[in-house]
Amino acid sequence: MISKSTFHFWSRIFWVLLLLGAGLSHFVLDDFLLAQMPPYMPHPTMLIYLSGVAELILAAGLIYPATRGVSWYMIAAMCVVYLPVHWHVAIDCAALAEVNSGYHIPCWLAWLRLPIQLLFIIWALYMAPASAK
Secondary structure, three states: OOOHHHHHHHHHHHHHHHHHHHHHHHHHOHHHHHHHOOOOOOOHHHHHHHHHHHHHHHHHHHHOHHHHHHHHHHHHHHHHHHHHHHHHHHHOHHHHHHHOOOOOOOHHHHHHHHHHHHHHHHHHHHHHHHHOO
16 A cells, blocks of 8 residues: 555646646647537637646646645546536537547547546646645
């Protein structure tokens, strides 16, 4: 069994790397992400870039002890905000695959991403109080 401090350390490492990769992907794979945006979302390109910036800021926030607690809460909130986009991708994955023949998410992965997103929310909320000290 790993200690709580070891779990917290490796959780931070995992999340910093995940957020850095995801944040940068918003600038490199913006066309791929644009095709995933639900049609009712206003200014989808701007939302993609803003969410990329937010992910990069949150990655930095996890590095500094003074900002860890609030960063974990914001990561949980961000995961909640992303749920409608992930739901849209899961529901319309076959149509999105036709539109985005070069890049698409397999339907099984689109559906799997929904419970993973819920796990991420729980994980971030678990980490927040301990990091706020």
